[in-house]
Amino acid sequence: MSPPVRVRTATAADLDAIVDRWRELIDAHAALEPVLYAVEAHAASSYRAFVRRQLDAHRGLVLVADRGDARGVGYLMGGVGRRAPVYTVREVGMVFDLAVRPDLRGQGVGSALVDVAVERFAGWGLDWVQVNFAPGNALAAPFWQARGFTTLLSEAYRPIR
Ligand SMILES: CC(C)(COP(=O)(O)OP(=O)(O)OC[C@H]1O[C@@H](n2cnc3c(N)ncnc32)[C@H](O)[C@@H]1OP(=O)(O)O)[C@@H](O)C(=O)NCCC(=O)NCCS
Numbered sequence: 599m600s601p602p603v604r605v606r607t608a609t610a611a612d613l614d615a616i617v618d619r620w621r622e623l624i625d626a627h628a629a630l631e632p633v634l635y636a637v638e639a640h641a642a643s644s645y646r647a648f649v650r651r652q653l654d655a656h657r658g659l660v661l662v663a664d665r666g667d668a669r670g671v672g673y674l675m676g677g678v679g680r681r682a683p684v685y686t687v688r689e690v691g692m693v694f695d696l697a698v699r700p701d702l703r704g705q706g707v708g709s710a711l712v713d714v715a716v717e718r719f720a721g722w723g724l725d726w727v728q729v730n731f732a733p734g735n736a737l738a739a740p741f742w743q744a745r746g747f748t749t750l751l752s753e754a755y756r757p758i759r
Contacts, residue, residue: 601666603707605714608653608660608673615670616662617646623697630734634755649675657722661714663698663707672698674711676719679728691719693729696738703737712745 608616621642627635638644652658652675659676662669679692693715698707719727729747731738 600705601668603705603710604664605661605710606664608649608662608670610650610653612660612662612670612673613646613649616649616660616673617642619670619673619697619699620645620695622700623695626697626735626737627732630732633757652677659715659718661711663711665702665705665707668699668702671702672696672707672711674715676715678722678724687726689724691715691722691724691727693727696729708741709745 624635624637624641628637649660652660655677657678659674661674661676663672665671673695674693675695676691676693679690681688681690693712696708696711698711716727727747729742730753731742733739733749733752
């Protein structure tokens, strides 16, 4: 039987594991689009500082998953996204980043993180949750679709020269 997955709010002790997962996330995206997902030399320390601030932020969401004795095998960063004041739905729960350790994917860790994030958003009084994902991401696109997310907007890029 596989060890149970437990999702909890991250603490500063999880920052190393979160940055490790973030590197795996960035590497997966750089494989899809090497120029637009290339990162600066300081990216890991900047991201670490950003996550550190989110740990204390009002309506900041940093979740980690443990699986048995293995801590920080996945993480989810979220928060509140604000839409233009013309819309009646002004705030949505946002999933900014989600990643699971490559050797533990396909075992329910990602789903457990999303379930807890959606519960938190509901507790904040939000009615919608949003995520941005690359349609060419063979792991992410079916994952989100299977969880009821439908694409409202596509983001497109073209080099100028
Ligand atoms: C997308 C991601 C977070 C999903 O996490 P996960 O822990 O693998 O997710 P789950 O195990 O809960 O669900 C994965 C789905 O793939 C299926 N699956 C089966 N074998 C699998 C495997 N070897 N690897 C991945 N998924 C597998 C699962 O059965 C499940 O199917 P379902 O969607 O029909 O339920 C993970 O693949 C990942 O970290 N990808 C790289 C980073 C990334 O792309 N992040 C998303 C950015 S928006």
